[in-house]
Amino acid sequence: MITILTATYNRENTLPRLFNSLRAQTSMNFEWVVVDDGSCDGSLELLNEYSHLAGFDVRIISQVNSGKHIALNKGVTYARGSWVLVVDSDDALVPVAIEVITGALPPENSSVVGLCYRKAYFDMRLVGEKIKSDNLPLVLAPTEAGHLFKGDLAYLFKTACFLKYPFPVFSGEKFVPELYIWNQIADEGAVWFFSETILYLCDYLEDGYSKNFSSNLRKNPNGFLVFYWAQINRESNPLYKAKYLIRSAQCYFYMLLKRLS
Structure with missing residues (x-):
């Protein structure tokens, strides 16, 4: 089943x-x-x-x-x-x-x-x-x-x-x-x-995760960070590795903002 x-x-x-x-x-x-x-x-x-x-x-x-x-x-x-x-x-x-x-x-x-x-x-x-x-x-x-x-x-x-x-x-x-x-x-x-x-x-609704990526990243930096670090190790293409490094930096920035707020 x-x-x-x-x-x-x-x-x-x-x-x-x-x-x-x-x-x-x-x-x-x-x-x-x-x-x-x-x-x-x-x-x-x-x-x-x-x-x-x-x-x-x-x-x-x-x-x-x-x-x-x-x-x-x-x-x-x-x-x-x-x-x-x-x-x-x-x-x-x-x-x-x-x-x-x-x-x-x-x-x-x-x-x-x-x-x-x-x-x-x-x-x-x-x-x-x-x-x-x-x-x-x-x-x-x-x-x-x-x-x-x-x-x-x-x-x-x-x-x-x-x-x-x-x-x-x-x-x-x-x-x-x-x-x-x-x-x-x-x-x-x-x-x-x-x-x-x-x-x-x-369907991709206006209030769904797919259409609200930036907002989700700001609200969930730890969740995204664990994913991005894993992807850096999985990717063979240097461009993708660089992309996820940049995203990881964004996560750290949003984590800092959360601590300061």
Whole structure:
């Protein structure tokens, strides 16, 4: 079974889209674990209603508003599936997503620790670059994949590996880049990238993390710093190393400002 893991905060307006996409799946070999991160709209009430309407197992966990990364840390501990797919509360899956994933899963004793698929906007425009691979999976590290595809990707990881590498927690901060953990999980084994298969539909909302990078960096310098230092060691291109050194300096600057405020 696959665990779909969603962290949500004040997404009453987009949760119906995600829920309907789960109900439309051609395979019901999944559960939905939702962590409500202290929403103050009607999200929690809506989720409780969905738990009675769904034709699949839905479990809802609540926490004080702490950030998506802490919600994911908590949610994965409730996962009953052998694999975890993170799906944001403002996104959705295509109807065959679970069926396709289930058919591609490696044997239980395989060294493969993750599968990765493409994202598209809701009008089916591909996110990132179009990459031909003759429908065969590529084996890449997530950092390499980011440079190749130049866009967000949908990762599915073994639950045991997800549990082994929780997101770090910093007092007063609510964000750590997911790539920091995806890279650590990928160090455990191979990740298969299906470069021509779109399974995940997304939108970039005005109040989302993607559109508010500068603000997130100022508010979460420790979370970004741990990621940037790790990336300096992972990157082979000197330009990328220089980029992350500059970003690290920004983090130190924002950390200093926080101490002085």
